[in-house]
Amino acid sequence: MDNVIHPEGKAALRVKEVLRLSSLPHVVLRLLEATLDEDASVADIARVAGNDPGLTARMLRLANSPYFGVSRKISTIEDAAVILGLQAVRNLAVTISVYEFFSGVRDTPGFSLPVFWWHSLATAIVCRSLAEAAGYPEPSEAFMAGLLHDVGKLVILQADAAAFRSVHHGAHGDQRLVEAERAVLGMDHAAAGADFLEQSRLHPFFCDAVRYHHLSPGEVRAASGLVRIVHLGDRLAHRLPAADEAELRALAAVLDEAMGPVPVALADLRDRLEREIRRLAADLGVRVLPPEEGEGPRAADATETQARLRDRVEDLSLLVASLQSMVAATDEDQLFSALFQSLAVLFDFETVFLATVEDQGVLYGQRAFGSRRDDLARRLRIACEPGTVWEAAFEADAPVYSGDYFREHPPRVIDRQVEGLLGTAYAVIPLVANGERVGSVAAGLDPSDWDRVRRHVSLLRLLAHQMAAAVRGYRYRLKWRRERQFNDTLLEAVPVGVAVVDPQGRLLYANPEARRLLAGGPGEAPAEGGDVWRTLGADPGVWDELLARVHAAGTGEVHFRAGGGAPEALPRWFHARAANLTGFGDRGYLLVLQDVTTARQLDEERKGRSRWLREELAAKTRELEEAQAQALKAQRLATAAEVARKVAHEVNNPLGIIKNYLRLHRMKAAAPGEEATFEAINREIDRIAAIVRQLEVFSKGAPSAGQGREPAQPGSVVRALDDLALLLAEPMREKGVDLRLEVDEGLPPVQLSDDALKQVLINLIKNAEEAIEGAGTIRVRATRHPEEADRVLIEVADTGPSVDAEVKERLFDPFVTTKAGENVGLGLSVCYGLVTGAGGRIQLKETPGAGAVFEIVLPAAASGR
Template sequence: MIHSLPEPIRQAIESGRAPSPPQVLLRLLQMVDDDGATMAELARLVEQDAGLCTRVLTAANSPAIRRGNPMCSIENCLQALGTRLVRSLATCLSVQSLFDERTATRVVDLSAFWTHSLLTAELSRILAASSGYPRPDEAYLAGLLHDVGQLILLSALGEPYLQILVACPSEAALSVMESERLGVHHGEIGTWLADQWQLDSALADGILFHHLPGEQILTAAQLPQVVWLAHALTRCAEVPDALRDLAEQMFGQACSKGLTVLRAQAEERMGVLAEAIGITRPDPAAFDDTTGLPRVLGVRTAAEPDAQGQIAAIIGSLALMQPLQQDLFALQSDAEVLLALREAARILFDLNHLAFLLCDPHDARLSGKGIAGQPSIFGQVSIVPETHRSLAVAALLSNRICSSYDRTPPPTHSLMDIQFARALSSSGLLCLPMVGGSRTLGVIVVGLSAGQHSRLSRRLSCLTNFGRTAGLSLDKWRAARTAREQMSEEAAARFTRQARRTVHEAGNPLTIIKGYLRILDGKLPPGAGVHHELAVLGEEIERVARIVQRMSEVPAVGADDETVDIGDLLGELLLLCRAALFDSKGIAIETLVPTQAIRIACDRDAIKQILVNLWKNASEALSRGQRLKISLTSDILHRGRHYAELRIEDNGPGMSEAVISALHRPADAPIGASRGIGLSIVGALTQRLGIPVICRSTAACGTMIVLLLPIREPAGQQDNSDTRPR
């Protein structure tokens, strides 16, 4: 049982990286730029490479990305990350593979390692499916990562681990030699990492137990047994009887008899994948006890494999951080930029504990106020730009990296630095200035141990470039935001000028129409009976003129002292609209309106617009022979205020919930249907006027909409007992 790793090994693997085959990185770079590539295709590619899997799992399960339960599916992880971050991941790993300083002095061939891992993964998936394990994809991931500890140790320790590989006589002996010389074996390293990622414990157990004796694995759960059997099948060209007996005890006779067929299927699938990523397919007859181990070939030379050269050609003249900068520039807010920087720092430098302090543009104070995803202490401080205050200020003023482990000059100690280190669960700090152009925009505060700092010190130039990229990206994004705001203001000004010209031009024909109406009214005899109708038309033209006038103005609520007789307004609108909207379509109208005046405290034109939209919606929805009822009462008390209730009911087809929801949408965001557009206008106006709206609709039974219109006087001062149809 594993409780903890030896401290030297733990510190070493904190910065260890699982290298990825350059062929996979090359293909991934091509796929993320292919609009036709799907997430499922990306997931299948990433699943071929344990190194990429570790990075995708780490990024997707980080606190900044993960929402809810840990993610074990590579496809789900990629969906959570998005193509932008996946592109950054692939590009950064590609650049890193070219520019990282190598501590090892010998060339290591990992092709056998990759084919062994792919074959174990394929066998694990097939065995899981055939034995009834409910999550075959999880079994595939466990099989792919079962030897990932070897890559971590190779990357973290370099030459000392290479010496173990050279001296190792067989794969079975590797775990023993690792335990004797390092105090831990690669299965424990992989399990520790799986625990750090908070993956399912059964998956981690599959990594931990894959080298145990057969009689012992019989006492394990199903997933570790699946991985163990898959791993065992990769170590022999023919399936021995002893392995068949163990398989029968674990999964039954049917599984044990089909092992040869299952292995053939897995080999065929693995061969296709190996060829797709440019790895030589091994001869199954050549499988022996050393199959799957990284092979030390000789002294490292300056020559690079062809695939590395292809990646270099893709990246071309881009600097180490330029692809990251391009991605950052496409983001939409400071928060997104900082989140991307946090994940990039994790991917590039394994910096898992960091926070941001940004400069106030007025007094240059440093503060993390308003920045999510970091300890609260950073949002509580506002640090005066004086060197002795903090390492962060020292980095800000000097424009260079400062850390708790600097020796010349001696580091400055402050209580604030102690607080920052405690908040980041570390023994010390590294402060990286974010320089944008000619000014420093802030500081990245990293929590790290002395061992981490020692290893990171070899990459200070890259880290400095990262700080510059961070500052330039933030500076350019802010400049772009300012430019967009300026363009928006200029566009709004142009629209206003155009609207004013339109208002001026529209005013001329409206004035002419009003003049002709007055002439017509004067020519008609006093008893002609249409003078009232002409007056209503004149009033409506005035309302159109006011609506046009408001095209170049911000709409305002009517004056508080304006009151409208809602009963008279209903009569006027019905006189104007009834024939066109209802009578011509055979829709019956019933009205119940008090004879006593009910004066509401609302803008007259806005109420007209609300009623016309509601009636027009009803007219379009109702069929010949159906009915619309309009009723008005004034004795409503709602939340301590008096209202008149205007109720509009029909017996039509009803409205869907989606259409009704338009009452709560802005007028410039309609849902598509014509009734939805009208209701969105009604919703915007009623919200502006403070008019509560109630809506009830039942399919095939009709719709009821109630408007509560505020009135000036208490209902008790009005006599509306005489209610009769109009």
Template sequence: MHRLPEVVREFVATGRIPSPPEVLVHLMRAMEDEASSIADLAQIVSQDPGLTSRILSVANSPALRRTKELTTIEDCLTSLGIRLVRALVTCLSIQRLFDKDNQLSSAEVADFWCHSLLVGELARAIAEQADLKNPDDAYLSGLLHDIGELILLRAIGDPYRQFLANVSANPSLAAQEAQLFGTTHGDVAAWLIAHWGLNSVLGDGIAFHHARASEIGTATALPQVVWLAQALTVLQEDSAEYGPLIDCTALSIDQAALAATRARAVERTRQIAEAMGIAVATEFPQRAIQQVPATSAPVMALSPADSELSVMVGGMALLQPLQQDLLQLGNVKEVLLALRESARILFELPSMAILLVDASGAVLTGDGVDDQPSLFRQLSIPLAPAGCLAAAAVADRQVSASFVSTQPLALLDRQLVRALSAEGLLCIPMVARQRTVGVILCGLSSLQYAGLQRRSPWLSHFGKIAALSLDVVLVAEQQRQLAEEERNQQFTRHARQIVHEAGNPLGIIKSYLKILERKLPEDGVRQELGILTEEIDRVAAIVGKMADDQVQHAASQSIDLAGVLSDFLALYADPLFKQKGIRVEKQVPTVEILASVGCDSFKQIVLNLWKNASEALGAGELVKIALIDGVVHGGTHYAQLRIDDTGPGISEEKIRTLYEPAAVSSTQTRGLGLSLVGRLAKQEGILITCRSQPGTGTCIELLVPKFIPESALT
């Protein structure tokens, strides 16, 4: 990739792709309609390159991305949630309204939109004809293939507009793009894909859509698909050139089918544009890039006072919807993410960090704020005295920047600039209701700062909105925490009362069993009474833990799994299984198998699993219980406890509770067994797997860590 010129790199970093206002209005209406589903919103978003690029960028950001990359718009919207999406769309709408120096006309945005949508539709249809595995990837690459054009238009302006107009008349001039501007729109778009952390294959489909016909056949399938889709847009409907184009690729596509595909894609694009209220140019499906006008109508300049008043009043009015959206967000993490993306959209600030005031109210810190350089998580900046630009901005309650500071930057400020990979620092204080919440730190260049000076009142008002939104959420979280502490205290008081009341009868029963044990002959009954006494002790211990302010988990110990299972079978096999007509097959070795787990925890796990099986099975059905020694997994030695049954099976939702503890209501008394098993297994280092199908039974396997004597470790 060519090195991006500085002015282009700044616009690329913001990832700002304008959307037609008609699309934004359509999406805003859909979000206000309670009948709209995520799929409905995804359909609207996926028709616009600007919205698609923004949603992809945010959903795949480090703050939100947990596992694999998200490349479908529906998955992205599900990950973000409607509230955050609404805040982003509001910002895009506001930015469009107050951006007075936009380099793009409405006609140019509409032309770009129609062309991009057509290439996306064509790419998906071609991918389906060629039997590619992921036609949606082809659509995404096709939709975004020309986003570099809009970035270069905003960064360079009229010279690039003139270049596009000339290329529209003479396509052979496209090879001069890199020579004239130091990069190509394909490279710029591919850089964005890489910047978002998405698969490089998507970027390849975008980067090579203007490759030479003699070269494209050696590329992978996706670049070939997007290249062919782009090439079809410049041909006439009944063109005889379809065959030679297909021959340039290695795709298996029928020429007649491709002509029909093109006609359907053009008609579908027209229908979508009509539904959105966007005018389609008469030249469509070919591009209609306009020449640079020879003269421009003079613009009447406002007086300095009128200009400042317009900025202040207009900014506050336009930012009001954003404040309403932010106040609807549910937690601090959501608000911080929305603030970061809002600032990026509204003010084109690609590099930023957020510091919050700690509980003492005297220190700024980034600890606990995700998705920013590690330096900010280590910071602890005293607010008084104001020894750096960030603290001074908070103390003065004014937006401040390193570019206008009369004093040399403090060493800490220079560290912050380096951490943000920028030329200078902009600090936006977050102060509301006489309470200091924090500060937004933005890394930017002198060129970017010059463009922001006129928006200084908006920056200040944005800081106040940020403070108010965060303050509301922080106060709500503090109230929830206090309420939770009060509930815990009430639970502890009630639990102590229960322990006291339950302890007396349990003690009496235990004493009676000891008397009974002495009266009986020394046979199997006395052994079973001993096991029953141990179970009473375990129940008493479980009840006793209820009264602990903080549950203390007993340290893992060495227990004999075979002995515990044999005792449990002697005590529980009859009441749980045999009395219900459930057949039991057991394979428990008579030799000692030592494991390094807590005895009580292991017993609770086994009892809950057996109880679940007992409740699920009917007369004549079978449960198998097997203990196997000598299992090695990942270099660690385990014993395997396997429980198979021929019952009705377990639903996927219930199986998930083994790994994700379910929320428990205050009145819930059933369905907690698997969740408890999962929690205890995780606590004891027991690996658990479950296989189940409706009507065929369930198999649960526990890998219990073996006890390794210290002598064996040395």
């Protein structure tokens, strides 16, 4: 078989060879590898991109265009990676690099690069609009897929320009072009472009959207979302610019058939398409021409293009120098002067009025360069109302010449004042930074100067954007410095410790008060990175507890005890409050520390004082209650004693008379057998007499109502007990009762006479004897009071039964008794009266089990103290 390859076959091989050898710049390849590496950080990606500042600048310019829809300026590759995502960074790099890669391709008959890029940008804009309307999750991806959908044409043109011309010659319409490419090259430009992008490591769905953008409508309906968007974007980009209402309805039907109902305003998209193409081309630095202006190659274009390129390089060099002077400005006057110098050097402006946006929609005059009338300029306030030249410039984001604008819109007085300040008509140049209105420049120009300037409008717009960014950046920096100064002053003066720590509790920042608090801990004040909690001597669990609360609620607080430093030092108490904080490495926590040791001590003192007051109040209340009870009891005793005295007095006389008459009657008329009767009557009379004698004793022992007893002669406890031992011990022993007397040596005399003391003791001992009712023990013990040195304590204890609870409460009340017979229950009342009358006290002690213990406390006599 013949091995000769016909020319078309050689062209196909050359295309495949170009695809095989095609390689993006080394930096871009490394950037793609980094974005595909799961372990690569955002910092790694930024470091790789930083090796090519030109690539980085172009990527950021494209990322900040309106077609990526970011709400704030992207200043670094890190910002782009975080805000747009790694996929978008990868697409950005490839898009910029594709343009650079094919920058050497030249126009050829039937093909114009400016027209090619016009259609590519139109397709990108339409694709983004369709993606947004259809709810596609990555509109920026659709934008870049549309931008690169025809890149295969550049691959073929670079491989073999002659074959490219042969294919395009006579091919009318995309479908015929595709068929001709397949016939000559064995592949079409869509496949060539997809293969090229696959080698650039873009993801398969992106490449598929390029590969299949020339599918038939029937095939497209079954394709993925991105394929359908790029296919329709290509068709609409061709037909929209010249579409009338009928054509718009036809295109809407095509959309409905391919994608279903999609809310796209095609008329609006048609009306703004050319404006957005030119704006985007300026952002990318791409020369574009609409199809009607760029059909067919021209030999003179190459020379003209090279001349424009030289001019552009020169302009950009001057622009870079101007930007450097703006960046180096240290105050606003220097910044404004640098702006004027840039305009004067690049565009030969002689008079310039500069105004900045200070209030919403109002421009405040700042400088009038070249006129020496800054004082007048600063008086001007310009409202940017609809229908004004200032608002028109802002809306177009492009210069507007007053000489042209005022032909259709009558100027206001303020507009005439600006013209008078500059001495001529002027071009209003808007200063807009990432959609934010920063100010306006009015440059004095006559019509011929304006014709010269507007040929370089893209450079002027670029300079205006950079000027706006410089002004906004300076003001942001100034605001930041002021806020930083305020915050630093506040942190220096605030009387609480403010620190920033990392998740391990290591110090990242501390204000003076925090450093002072940390310096007072057991360890030295930590430098940056030191352990705050170890320095304070706090339990490690304190930070864990505080972190848990912060993670649960966003903030948390704890009170904790910290070490006191020197061994003899007291511990310190702190209150710590923490909250999440960003801006310090991966993660930080704001920590507010307060030394609450003094407050805690004061609180403890307050609690102690409050506790003491409560105890004192309770004690005084008990004393008052006891005093009231004693007073009431004394009053009752006095009343009972008075009654007893009167009863005894009234009963004794007739009782004596009755007994005498009974004795006489017994002597005179005693009949046999009546002796027993007389004896019984006599015993009852004696019993009544005994009761009366008890009443007499009680009336003498109790104090009179409302009065105390007269001071008695001091009595001796030792002597009284000795006498009682002689009197009672033997008779009681015969009854089986063991009376034991225990007396400490050196007991002082007491404020109770011997007789009264004996009466009290006999009463208690006899009560104990009667309670025992048989064999038992009675113990009497006298000693100094263990807690009251000036008092004598006497205890009378027995082994009899315990006293009933009902009786205990009224034990010392008169006429209370548990005994039968002639006892009327006055003995203990007499004892109570005698003891309390002497300033002592008597009580029945609580004892477990059987038996009773009476306790008598008597004050020592004055001579015995």
